[in-house]
Amino acid sequence: MTDQLINQSTSYPLKIGFTTSFPVEIIFAAGHIPIDLNNIFITGNAQKFVEIAEYKGFPRNICSWIKGMFGVALETDIDAVIGIVEGDCSNTHSLMETLEDEKIKVIPFSFNFGRNREKLEKEIKELEKRFAVSHQAVLKTKNMLDKIRRKLIILDEITYRENKITGLENHLWLVNSSDFEGNPKKFEKRLDKFLSEAKSRKPIKTEFRLGFLGVPPIITDLYDFLLEQNANVVFNEIQRQFSMPYLEKDIVTQYLRYTYPYSVNHRLQDILVEIKKRKLDAVLSYTQSFCHRQIDNILLKKYIDLPILTIEGDQPGKLDARTKLRIESFLDMLRY
Ligand code: SF4
Numbered sequence: 001m002t003d004q005l006i007n008q009s010t011s012y013p014l015k016i017g018f019t020t021s022f023p024v025e026i027i028f029a030a031g032h033i034p035i036d037l038n039n040i041f042i043t044g045n046a047q048k049f050v051e052i053a054e055y056k057g058f059p060r061n062i063c064s065w066i067k068g069m070f071g072v073a074l075e076t077d078i079d080a081v082i083g084i085v086e087g088d089c090s091n092t093h094s095l096m097e098t099l100e101d102e103k104i105k106v107i108p109f110s111f112n113f114g115r116n117r118e119k120l121e122k123e124i125k126e127l128e129k130r131f132a133v134s135h136q137a138v139l140k141t142k143n144m145l146d147k148i149r150r151k152l153i154i155l156d157e158i159t160y161r162e163n164k165i166t167g168l169e170n171h172l173w174l175v176n177s178s179d180f181e182g183n184p185k186k187f188e189k190r191l192d193k194f195l196s197e198a199k200s201r202k203p204i205k206t207e208f209r210l211g212f213l214g215v216p217p218i219i220t221d222l223y224d225f226l227l228e229q230n231a232n233v234v235f236n237e238i239q240r241q242f243s244m245p246y247l248e249k250d251i252v253t254q255y256l257r258y259t260y261p262y263s264v265n266h267r268l269q270d271i272l273v274e275i276k277k278r279k280l281d282a283v284l285s286y287t288q289s290f291c292h293r294q295i296d297n298i299l300l301k302k303y304i305d306l307p308i309l310t311i312e313g314d315q316p317g318k319l320d321a322r323t324k325l326r327i328e329s330f331l332d333m334l335r336y
Contacts, residue, residue: 087261167233
């Protein structure tokens, strides 16, 4: 079905939604537009997208991101959805099936749990074949994207070395690099402008340097609230992973080093290095209600030797009073 889809020349370029970061180089190299459904969800009318899914029967106790992506796929002009069926979310299988039932084309992609190189290479090759693009063209596209990723590394360094970028700005740039907002050239131009403006800023003075661990927050004012409380986030763990910060020459190695789809131990190796490098005072471990990754938090708390506050988000929207109080108390505890 999907092969038929990519052979249709009438709707070129195709808009290809996806559920989490994957080798996006393939879609750009094939001349199509990748769209991270998460980004459309959280920057759009998020509550409406969740309601669309619930109206279709998605249960209350299923993560809002899954419902949001379902709503986005239904409401947005998308030709197909690439679902990361292994390495991301335990709900993606069912999401794909419900989308298929809504006549949306779905394409599976897997990051195997064992981080096996041959298996990942096979997945990448299959996706290249499906989109009728050569490996050489994909590598050429990777070089072009790596040029932008190099600038995102600079942005991240300005955040934690020079303190000139807020946690929210850092979060937005890194999270949006999952699909380069569908247009790498435009993204790079905007990034250049931002970098030259940020470099000329005075350092942000805060009492605390925080790390943010876990999936990007569904809470919209978390970073602003932290800044009001004199704390800036200088490490956004998963968002940084979406920006593929290791600049590996080989595409398979790049997606093997990407920590998010693999084990929590793999994530921890990266987190522990960055905590030291960025001289963090404490970390917030974000979990999403009804997410299996809440279990990973047990190991994060066990192996990270810094004060950790676990925050749970449920519906899209602003911080609730209870979480604000918990953050305030946590920061007070760090003070005294
Ligand atoms: S937050 Fe957890 S449950 Fe929700 S989509 Fe992400 S991985 Fe799945």
